[in-house]
Amino acid sequence: MTETTEPKTRAQPAQPAQRTERRPRADGERTRSAILRAAASLATVDGLEGLSIGNLAAAIGMSKSGLYAHFGSKQELQLATVEEAGRIFADEVVQPALAAPAGLAQVAALCEAFFEHLQRRTFPGGCFFAGAVLEMGTRPGPVKEAVAAFQAGFVDLIRGFVTTAIEQGELSSSQDPVQLTFELNGIILATDASFVLNGSPAVLDLARQVVRNRLGLGADGHAAGSGQ
Amino acid sequence: MTETTEPKTRAQPAQPAQRTERRPRADGERTRSAILRAAASLATVDGLEGLSIGNLAAAIGMSKSGLYAHFGSKQELQLATVEEAGRIFADEVVQPALAAPAGLAQVAALCEAFFEHLQRRTFPGGCFFAGAVLEMGTRPGPVKEAVAAFQAGFVDLIRGFVTTAIEQGELSSSQDPVQLTFELNGIILATDASFVLNGSPAVLDLARQVVRNRLGLGADGHAAGSGQ
DNA sequence: CCTTAGTTAGCACGATCGTTCGTTCTAAGT
DNA sequence: ACTTAGAACGAACGATCGTGCTAACTAAGG
Numbered sequence: 472m473t474e475t476t477e478p479k480t481r482a483q484p485a486q487p488a489q490r491t492e493r494r495p496r497a498d499g500e501r502t503r504s505a506i507l508r509a510a511a512s513l514a515t516v517d518g519l520e521g522l523s524i525g526n527l528a529a530a531i532g533m534s535k536s537g538l539y540a541h542f543g544s545k546q547e548l549q550l551a552t553v554e555e556a557g558r559i560f561a562d563e564v565v566q567p568a569l570a571a572p573a574g575l576a577q578v579a580a581l582c583e584a585f586f587e588h589l590q591r592r593t594f595p596g597g598c599f600f601a602g603a604v605l606e607m608g609t610r611p612g613p614v615k616e617a618v619a620a621f622q623a624g625f626v627d628l629i630r631g632f633v634t635t636a637i638e639q640g641e642l643s644s645s646q647d648p649v650q651l652t653f654e655l656n657g658i659i660l661a662t663d664a665s666f667v668l669n670g671s672p673a674v675l676d677l678a679r680q681v682v683r684n685r686l687g688l689g690a691d692g693h694a695a696g697s698g699q
Numbered sequence: 700m701t702e703t704t705e706p707k708t709r710a711q712p713a714q715p716a717q718r719t720e721r722r723p724r725a726d727g728e729r730t731r732s733a734i735l736r737a738a739a740s741l742a743t744v745d746g747l748e749g750l751s752i753g754n755l756a757a758a759i760g761m762s763k764s765g766l767y768a769h770f771g772s773k774q775e776l777q778l779a780t781v782e783e784a785g786r787i788f789a790d791e792v793v794q795p796a797l798a799a800p801a802g803l804a805q806v807a808a809l810c811e812a813f814f815e816h817l818q819r820r821t822f823p824g825g826c827f828f829a830g831a832v833l834e835m836g837t838r839p840g841p842v843k844e845a846v847a848a849f850q851a852g853f854v855d856l857i858r859g860f861v862t863t864a865i866e867q868g869e870l871s872s873s874q875d876p877v878q879l880t881f882e883l884n885g886i887i888l889a890t891d892a893s894f895v896l897n898g899s900p901a902v903l904d905l906a907r908q909v910v911r912n913r914l915g916l917g918a919d920g921h922a923a924g925s926g927q
Numbered sequence: 928c929c930t931t932a933g934t935t936a937g938c939a940c941g942a943t944c945g946t947t948c949g950t951t952c953t954a955a956g957t
Numbered sequence: 958a959c960t961t962a963g964a965a966c967g968a969a970c971g972a973t974c975g976t977g978c979t980a981a982c983t984a985a986g987g
Binding site: 724727761762763764765766 | 932933934935936937938
Binding site: 494495496498499502533534535536537538540541 | 962963964965966967968
């Protein structure tokens with residue numbers, strides 16, 4: 472043993488190169504990012520458990536052992552993949568919503584950003600976390616915990632937006648933010664399920680209309696009417 | 700070749716023992732049922748793809764090859780498992796709803812039957828189809844088609860109930876049955892996701908309240924008002 | 928009773944799983 | 958320039974995957 476007790480743990484990006492311990496090389500970091508991007512995509516198709524080292528290595532054109540060296544175990548790879556998916560989700564869904572004005576518009580922006588996240592087909596299997604929640608929910612362990620934490624954070628985010636909208640009088644104060652948040656989360660899940668199953672973006676228009684109606688917004692601005 | 704072209708397909712229970720072809724034995728049918736019941740349960744934990752012949756055989760205490768003889772391939776086992784899950788779902792969720800009076804009460808009864816289906820913990824991994832839809836949605840083939848068909852049938856069922864409720868004047872005719880069905884399906888999915896992830900029946904009460912409010916029903920039947 | 932055919936088990940196969948090891952190459956710190 | 962250690966590789970491991978093949982057992986129709 473040359474140094475500390477922990478053998479391999481990474482995950483401290485904010486370390487001031489103290490003590491000459493654990494210094495990842497630049498090309499390694501680039502490869503690791505490429506691995507995780509591919510892993511997040513593959514996981515939406517094969518699941519986090521169905522994701523195999525061999526397939527993943529073949530997908531990015533490197534050897535199993537070379538890839539494996541970046542993570543000490545499959546579980547570490549899964550955890551890093553969840554992290555990566557969280558970053559992507561934060562970039563594509565949360566950030567656009569944060570850029571919107573607080574209140575009802577922010578709630579709508581969050582939903583819209585999610586729908587565009589699906590429509591843009593960032594992942595071939597729809598929303599990473601929608602699948603991961605149902606897959607890992609029955610598998611206790613650190614991976615489930617990570618997925619649950621992200622999901623809880625997302626729900627908290629929605630509820631915060633909803634609460635603000637109520638405080639600003641844009642939603643009736645008789646509305647329960649918890650219930651409305653639950654409904655919006657349900658709309659999001661139903662949209663993802665239908666989109667994944669049918670592969671058609673038609674459901675996104677339905678979902679947008681449902682969100683507008685539920686939030687008491689007019690039909691987008693101009694063309695109201697038929698829909699469905 | 701002794702008879703028809705199809706080599707092994709079962710799935711015709713209503714056959715009058717014609718021609719002395721394909722006569723399954725009583726003990727075989729019992730075993731097959733036991734296999735499928737265990738398969739449906741295991742699939743809600745490991746997924747339809749993660750379900751392995753070895754695990755399943757060990758779970759019911761028989762050999763891999765003995766079990767395998769009941770189905771010619773893993774795909775056939777998956778198809779039979781989806782069928783079995785469909786039967787269970789029809790018994791536990793659809794039937795109670797069909798027993799309710801047509802109209803708004805039937806919509807509520809369907810949701811309530813689903814919540815009780817979860818609460819009773821028929822499957823350790825929550826709703827079979829909620830998981831199967833997201834898992835198989837990205838995997839083209841007969842299994843996905845079977846899951847999609849069941850899901851479509853369930854949505855049609857809800858929409859039929861909703862439409863009847865509107866026709867009977869129990870719901871405003873300004874409501875779009877497609878949109879309301881989408882919302883109810885979303886509530887169901889969100890309930891399952893939360894229940895699977897947290898394992899707590901607390902979310903069921905929230906879901907029940909959300910359904911009542913969405914359908915314009917008073918808080919349970921007597922005390923209207925506060926409800927928060 | 929005897930025959931027939933559906934069960935079931937045992938064994939083994941090629942493939943793939945996650946994982947380990949030893950080695951080579953190369954980026955980076957001195 | 959020399960040294961150090963991360964990065965990537967090929968090969969191989971034990972285990973398990975789905976899938977066959979064969980033989981013993983047994984319920985059921987004649």
